[in-house]
Amino acid sequence: MPSLQGQDIGFIGLGLMGRPMCKNLRLAGANLVIYNRSRAKVDALAKQGMSPASSPREVAERTDTVIMMVSDTPAVEKVLTAPDGVIAGLKPGALVIDMGTTAVQASRKLAGEVRKKGAEFIDAPVSGGVVGAEAASLAIMSGGLDIAVERAMPLFKVLGKNITHVGDVGAGQVAKAANQVIVGLTIGAVAEALTLAKRSGVDPAKVRKALQGGFAASRVLEVHGERMVKGTFEPGGKAITQRKDLSQALDLAQGLGLELPATALNMKLYDRLIESGGGELDHSALINVIDT
Amino acid sequence: MPSLQGQDIGFIGLGLMGRPMCKNLRLAGANLVIYNRSRAKVDALAKQGMSPASSPREVAERTDTVIMMVSDTPAVEKVLTAPDGVIAGLKPGALVIDMGTTAVQASRKLAGEVRKKGAEFIDAPVSGGVVGAEAASLAIMSGGLDIAVERAMPLFKVLGKNITHVGDVGAGQVAKAANQVIVGLTIGAVAEALTLAKRSGVDPAKVRKALQGGFAASRVLEVHGERMVKGTFEPGGKAITQRKDLSQALDLAQGLGLELPATALNMKLYDRLIESGGGELDHSALINVIDT
Numbered sequence: 001m002p003s004l005q006g007q008d009i010g011f012i013g014l015g016l017m018g019r020p021m022c023k024n025l026r027l028a029g030a031n032l033v034i035y036n037r038s039r040a041k042v043d044a045l046a047k048q049g050m051s052p053a054s055s056p057r058e059v060a061e062r063t064d065t066v067i068m069m070v071s072d073t074p075a076v077e078k079v080l081t082a083p084d085g086v087i088a089g090l091k092p093g094a095l096v097i098d099m100g101t102t103a104v105q106a107s108r109k110l111a112g113e114v115r116k117k118g119a120e121f122i123d124a125p126v127s128g129g130v131v132g133a134e135a136a137s138l139a140i141m142s143g144g145l146d147i148a149v150e151r152a153m154p155l156f157k158v159l160g161k162n163i164t165h166v167g168d169v170g171a172g173q174v175a176k177a178a179n180q181v182i183v184g185l186t187i188g189a190v191a192e193a194l195t196l197a198k199r200s201g202v203d204p205a206k207v208r209k210a211l212q213g214g215f216a217a218s219r220v221l222e223v224h225g226e227r228m229v230k231g232t233f234e235p236g237g238k239a240i241t242q243r244k245d246l247s248q249a250l251d252l253a254q255g256l257g258l259e260l261p262a263t264a265l266n267m268k269l270y271d272r273l274i275e276s277g278g279g280e281l282d283h284s285a286l287i288n289v290i291d292t
Numbered sequence: 293m294p295s296l297q298g299q300d301i302g303f304i305g306l307g308l309m310g311r312p313m314c315k316n317l318r319l320a321g322a323n324l325v326i327y328n329r330s331r332a333k334v335d336a337l338a339k340q341g342m343s344p345a346s347s348p349r350e351v352a353e354r355t356d357t358v359i360m361m362v363s364d365t366p367a368v369e370k371v372l373t374a375p376d377g378v379i380a381g382l383k384p385g386a387l388v389i390d391m392g393t394t395a396v397q398a399s400r401k402l403a404g405e406v407r408k409k410g411a412e413f414i415d416a417p418v419s420g421g422v423v424g425a426e427a428a429s430l431a432i433m434s435g436g437l438d439i440a441v442e443r444a445m446p447l448f449k450v451l452g453k454n455i456t457h458v459g460d461v462g463a464g465q466v467a468k469a470a471n472q473v474i475v476g477l478t479i480g481a482v483a484e485a486l487t488l489a490k491r492s493g494v495d496p497a498k499v500r501k502a503l504q505g506g507f508a509a510s511r512v513l514e515v516h517g518e519r520m521v522k523g524t525f526e527p528g529g530k531a532i533t534q535r536k537d538l539s540q541a542l543d544l545a546q547g548l549g550l551e552l553p554a555t556a557l558n559m560k561l562y563d564r565l566i567e568s569g570g571g572e573l574d575h576s577a578l579i580n581v582i583d584t
Binding site: 104126127128129132138139141161162164166167170171174175177178179181182183184185186188189190192193194195196197199200201202203206207209210211212213214215216217218219220221223224237249252253256258259260261262263265266269290 | 424431453456458466474476477478480481482485489491492493494495499501502506507510511512516544550551552554557561582
């Protein structure tokens, strides 16, 4: 793990993902200035040697690198552009890194506003869930100028393992949209396959094991397939989050005049899961919509 | 690799998969008695020290173990039950192994007819394609009695690497149906994701690489994703075969009163590919239906 000894890093958004990421940055020696909308989460981490700020603006005023890990596109927009937001406090030469899953078009627009202040913007969404955040093994897909991504690299190496610079600003979010399309649809595929096995009177656990050796092998079959076999759906990644990500991917496609029929169907299946009360379950609970 | 030195093994069906499988059995020392509907393929292998038979019946009369690797369920039925078929020549105590992808209901029925002759039946379909057949690294999913599967095991170990005894007769075909559902749907997922990236102006090759580190990682993203990025669609597994396998999986589901909405959609997308003349291409050519 690279050392971040003595570096001041701002971190906004202390949810399921943000908290373990902060802990890993702290372990690497960074001085963390943290902010979260609900104060209780700030206080808990303050006891572990991190320094609370009272607004995103204060985070920006006190650091040169600001990481955001908030829930959705409107939240990112607010954190950046509100009167007490990051942009209001941003120093020239600072670096803003959005590690959440944000709409591509919004990322590009926000990057423009950050640059007006003489600062730089990277989108760097992640895959790997809470487990990956805790184990510092997140896949990180980044978009931005070479010089900005290089500057963020030591910090990325503290948080993750598979770090790819995909392209310009927004390219990280495009890769994340592609990621969520594949994850959602592969969960749907495994759900239909294991249900077919179960209804045919064959042990889904044995089928899952048999399939791991062939072309059906995937991380989803391994991780989410096991959750389906055991029927344990603690998130992980929540169904409502997966649904939001699919909706963003479909918005992006629509803007390009591109039809994604399987993605559209998959989102409808997630709608059914959410309507039946499963929104807070892990996204692998999609099998409950198939195996009825 | 276990030795099959001096064992007589019958092999029916010398297509893209059957030929390399025969060669691997021969390399392990087996005496092969071979049959194929079109004679040219028999003659080519006869030059490599395998012994031709003039009918499936003759194959059964000259061996105690008969492997079938033919194209579809009607072909298996014909090879087994025709007047000059395997069953007509079957010795008591013989073992019949169907390694093709056959309908579950048909497998169970054919097993019954084989048993009437005092012989045993295993369904043992494979995943891994021509590459897996050549490298002797096929995943093999078997269904049948313990004693029959144990008897076939040395031979399976010559042909493949991930060998699972899933359950009773038909269970191997259930696992294969599940496999094909996952493969077809994951190909569809990767096709939509990489097209979304391309249309967004982001390099699909970089997105594919970025995604291999996270939850979107799969054998399909690795193997078929690369074919999509390069636009090279030599099979591999043909689109028409994938379509046939999806249709069989949907028939199985329908018989159980089970709806598989994503599988049904995926089959329709394969129909479109076939209608546009892509049936003989690799199944990864499904991206041509999305990226239009």
